[in-house]
Amino acid sequence: MDRRQRVLNLVLPQGRTGVEIGPLTNPLIRKDEGDVLYADHLPTDALRRQYQGHPTLGPAGTDGIHPVDIVLGEGGLAEALGPRGPVDYIVASHVVEHVPNPIGWLREAGAALREGGVFCLIVPDKRFTFDHFRTPTTAGALIAAHLAGLRKPPLATVYEHFARASPVDAGAVWRGRPAPLRPISGGPAEALSIAAGLAETGASVDVHCAVFTPCSFAEILAELIGLDLLPFECAALEPTRPWESEFFVLLRKRSDRTAAERAASVPRLDPHRHDALPRPTWPQRIGQRLPRRWRRTFR
Incomplete structure (x- = not known):
């Protein structure tokens, strides 16, 4: 089952009204599969x-x-939808990691959903992406971002x-091989220069x-919901499948619990x-100790 079919199975768009955020050239919900509106931060x-x-x-x-139906502003999705909302579902693939204030963003999405509506997130798993060498984000960091707006x-x-983003061979990581750090943007020195420039200009x-x-x-999700910072329950959480690099989350708006x-x-x-990195299988571990000319047998 491909990723698009997995999303269709989660949100069941036929006969329902929904929004896909940031579809660009590859929407997960097609216009002929339901009453879907495409949203982005800029007009087409x-x-x-x-x-x-x-x-x-x-x-x-x-x-x-694809043409953008809804332009998202600082008022959030509910305001951008206007009389077309609330909706039955929202889909966002590889969006949440770009948002400076994920709690506020999720709360805005909740305001745009009907009671019982669902929000499907596809989230990159840092272990198998260029975020491999970064430390996972904490609940405290998300709460601080929310309180600061x-x-x-x-x-x-x-x-x-910019200091730690590095190309990663996801297949090699799944096989338990260590990934070499090769910063995409020049490493710590370049990262310092970029951050200093943004501090001086106020740009983003x-x-x-x-x-x-x-x-x-x-x-983090359990902690934030427990603090009543998010209006959702977790309807599904499908961890990253072997040899893939993303996981799926389905949130359902519930105010009766x-x-x-x-x-x-x-x-x-x-x-x-x-959470941990995959370990090599025992034949691979043995192969790593053999002379190089013999290792091919254990790959």
Whole structure:
């Protein structure tokens, strides 16, 4: 089952009204599969200018970016929807990690959902991405960002992103092989220069503001719901599958249950499987000790 079908199975869009945030050229919910609105932070033309030459868009380039139905402003999704809301579902793939204030963002999404509506998140697993060498985000960091009402990444996060972001072979990590640190942006010295420049100008830059493993996300989610900071229960949490690099979370808006009851809906994940790095199998461990010319047998 591909990732798109997994999302369809979670949100069941047929006959329901929903929003997909940031679909760009590859929406997970197609217009013929339900009454779906595409939302982004810029109108279509401005979005195409911003992504001109971006390598992730594929052969269609900016022409493949789907028209934006809703432009998100500082008032959040509910305000942007206006009379078209509330909706039955929201989908956001690889968005939450870019948001400076994830708690505020999730609360804004909750305000745009009907009671019982669902929010499907696809979240990168830091272990298998360029965030491999970064420390997982804590509940305290998210709460601090929320209390401060952050609208742009804090300088500490900017520094960590540029100092530690490194290309990673996800397949090799799954096989238990150590990943070499090769900073994409020049390492700590370049990161310091970028952070200092932003401090001087007050400008902002798009980075991963938060990084998670499935286990760390589940622990934080339970804590934040238990503090009644989020209006959701956890309807599903599918940890990262072998050889993949992302996990799926389905949140359901519930106001008829206590915060403690909603927090208890978050599954407890095994940190050895869903937080620690994979270990090599015993044949691989043996192979690592053999002369190089013999190791191919154990790959």
